[in-house]
Amino acid sequence: MPYQKGDGPSVVIALGGNALGNTPQEQLELVKNTAKHIVDMVGDGVNVVVSHGNGPQVGMINNAFAYAAANDGKTPEMPFPEAGAMSQGYIGYQLSQAILNDLKARGIMRSTANVITQTVVSPDDPAFQNPTKPVGAFMTEEEAKAKAAETGWTFKEDAGRGWRQVVASPKPQRIVEFDAVKDLMDAGYIVVSTGGGGVPVFETEDGYEGVPAVIDKDRSSAKLAADFGADMLVILTAVEKVCINFNKPDQQELSSMTVAEARKYIEEGQFAPGSMLPKVEACIEYVEAYPQGKALITSLECAAAGLEGKTGTVITA
Ligand SMILES: Nc1ncnc2c1ncn2[C@@H]1O[C@H](COP(=O)(O)OP(=O)(O)O)[C@@H](O)[C@H]1O
Numbered sequence: 001m002p003y004q005k006g007d008g009p010s011v012v013i014a015l016g017g018n019a020l021g022n023t024p025q026e027q028l029e030l031v032k033n034t035a036k037h038i039v040d041m042v043g044d045g046v047n048v049v050v051s052h053g054n055g056p057q058v059g060m061i062n063n064a065f066a067y068a069a070a071n072d073g074k075t076p077e078m079p080f081p082e083a084g085a086m087s088q089g090y091i092g093y094q095l096s097q098a099i100l101n102d103l104k105a106r107g108i109m110r111s112t113a114n115v116i117t118q119t120v121v122s123p124d125d126p127a128f129q130n131p132t133k134p135v136g137a138f139m140t141e142e143e144a145k146a147k148a149a150e151t152g153w154t155f156k157e158d159a160g161r162g163w164r165q166v167v168a169s170p171k172p173q174r175i176v177e178f179d180a181v182k183d184l185m186d187a188g189y190i191v192v193s194t195g196g197g198g199v200p201v202f203e204t205e206d207g208y209e210g211v212p213a214v215i216d217k218d219r220s221s222a223k224l225a226a227d228f229g230a231d232m233l234v235i236l237t238a239v240e241k242v243c244i245n246f247n248k249p250d251q252q253e254l255s256s257m258t259v260a261e262a263r264k265y266i267e268e269g270q271f272a273p274g275s276m277l278p279k280v281e282a283c284i285e286y287v288e289a290y291p292q293g294k295a296l297i298t299s300l301e302c303a304a305a306g307l308e309g310k311t312g313t314v315i316t317a
């Protein structure tokens with residue numbers, strides 16, 4: 001059934017970890033609130049494509065199967081490409097269901113489409129020599145070092161919040177199912193796609209093949225927004241604004257910055273690698289690829305106000 005697109009802007013929304021949950025049960029509850037904010041935008045005529053993170057989820061899927069395989073000798077390993085696709089599937093299912101239920105409750109005649117996507121990455125990407133993407137659960141330094149000794153995996157401290165396993169996070173080159181996502185959005189569907197940045201794949205003479213890595217969802221969302229020519233890229237996280245001197249006595253919230261200002265702050269080391277830095281870099285990539293566009297970083301709760309220009313940090317060319 002063709003749906004009527006909204007008369008508002010087209011927006012790619014990248015949902016952060018706080019919009020999801022650390023267990024399927026917890027997430028099923030959290031996404032009801034997430035869906036409310038998304039349907040608020042749809043009700044205001046905004047045409048949305050929703051992507052989401054998967055760091056905790058993909059790590060836990062891969063790790064759980066690895067643990068079972070090591071202990072029962074029967075359970076198969078679940079490599080990162082497959083674990084990434086599984087995370088897109090279940091997170092997308094829960095988000096779509098919550099959005100559909102909220103649309104029905106409000107009598108809005110729209111529907112969702114959950115598209116599991118692949119993202120082409122380059123085998124020459126230097127990210128394969130320097131794992132930076134945190135996945136799985138947080139743990140203490142002692143637990144991380146013991147796990148590293150047991151498994152040979154790499155662990156790093158994550159933005160002052162504890163230690164996590166880290167894997168390669170290559171730059172997204174192309175979203176394989178882009179045309180399907182665009183056609184569904186143009187047909188008026190609320191599309192959930194590119195979750196976890198998409199399943200990373202190499203494009204070879206014989207076709208696509210999965211790669212054991214996790215792409216940054218903000219960077220893939222930026223690629224999607226630029227390729228769409230979306231009016232906005234909206235990155236929703238756990239803070240209302242990006243700060244300089246973050247978590248210091250002289251912390252300063254930023255309401256806006258140009259690409260040049262953002263690059264200056266990056267040079268100053270103002271944004272933590274593995275957390276806020278990739279978000280700001282994603283916004284720069286989007287507005288440089290599509291200078292008419294506007295990028296916004298804010299919290300889920302402030303999304304509507306941010307779209308109205310009342311809060312959040314706006315990044316422009
Ligand atoms: N300069 C900064 N300004 C604001 N937040 C920052 C900054 N540096 C690090 N952060 C932290 O980065 C977090 C967002 O990164 P992360 O939690 O990895 O993203 P996600 O919401 O996609 O899961 C914020 O919640 C905040 O704790």
Ligand SMILES: NC(=O)OP(=O)(O)O
Pocket residue numbers: 016017052053054055056134195196197214215216217218
């Ligand atoms: N893939 C990805 O960027 O997930 P997180 O947002 O959870 O790090």
